[in-house]
Amino acid sequence: MIANERFANVFRTSIQSPYPINSFSLAVATYALSDKAYLRQTVELVKRERERVSGALIKLTGITVFKSDANFVFLASEDNYGRILNTLKDDRVVVKAFGNVNGLRGCLRVTIGTSEMNDKFLNSIYKAVGCYN
Numbered sequence: 001m002i003a004n005e006r007f008a009n010v011f012r013t014s015i016q017s018p019y020p021i022n023s024f025s026l027a028v029a030t031y032a033l034s035d036k037a038y039l040r041q042t043v044e045l046v047k048r049e050r051e052r053v054s055g056a057l058i059k060l061t062g063i064t065v066f067k068s069d070a071n072f073v074f075l076a077s078e079d080n081y082g083r084i085l086n087t088l089k090d091d092r093v094v095v096k097a098f099g100n101v102n103g104l105r106g107c108l109r110v111t112i113g114t115s116e117m118n119d120k121f122l123n124s125i126y127k128a129v130g131c132y133n
Helices: 005-016 023-033 036-058 078-090 115-129
Strands: 064-066 072-076 096-101 104-111
Touching (some): 036 064, 036 072, 036 115, 078 104
16 A cells, blocks of 8 residues: 555554454455456446445435545544444444544445445435435
C-alpha cells in the first residue's frame, strides 16, 4: 500500500486490525488471481454492485457515502449509527463498525458482495432509518 503517513496509521490501527490476512487466505487469493477471466468478471461485478449500493445509500438522509474504488463502501451515519448497528446485528449482516474516525461520526465499512448479500444489507439500512424500499 502506498499512502500518506496519516492514512497509513489509520489503516494499521483501525482498518487492517484485527483482521490481518493469514497464510491460507493468501494461498486462496493467489490461486483465484491466477484465473484472469474469473478475476475480470469478479472485478466488474464488484464495480457494478459498489455503484448500486453507493447510489442507494446516497439517497438516504443522515448518511454520508464516500467515493470508493475498492471492494467496500465507507459511510458515516451520524445520528443513526446505533440503530443501524442494532438492525444489522438483528438481521445478521456483518459490517466493520469504526465509530468515530478523524472527526467523522458513526463510520461503517461494508464489503461489497453478491447482489443478494447487498440487497440484504440495503434492506437492513432502510429498516434502520425508516425508509422502506
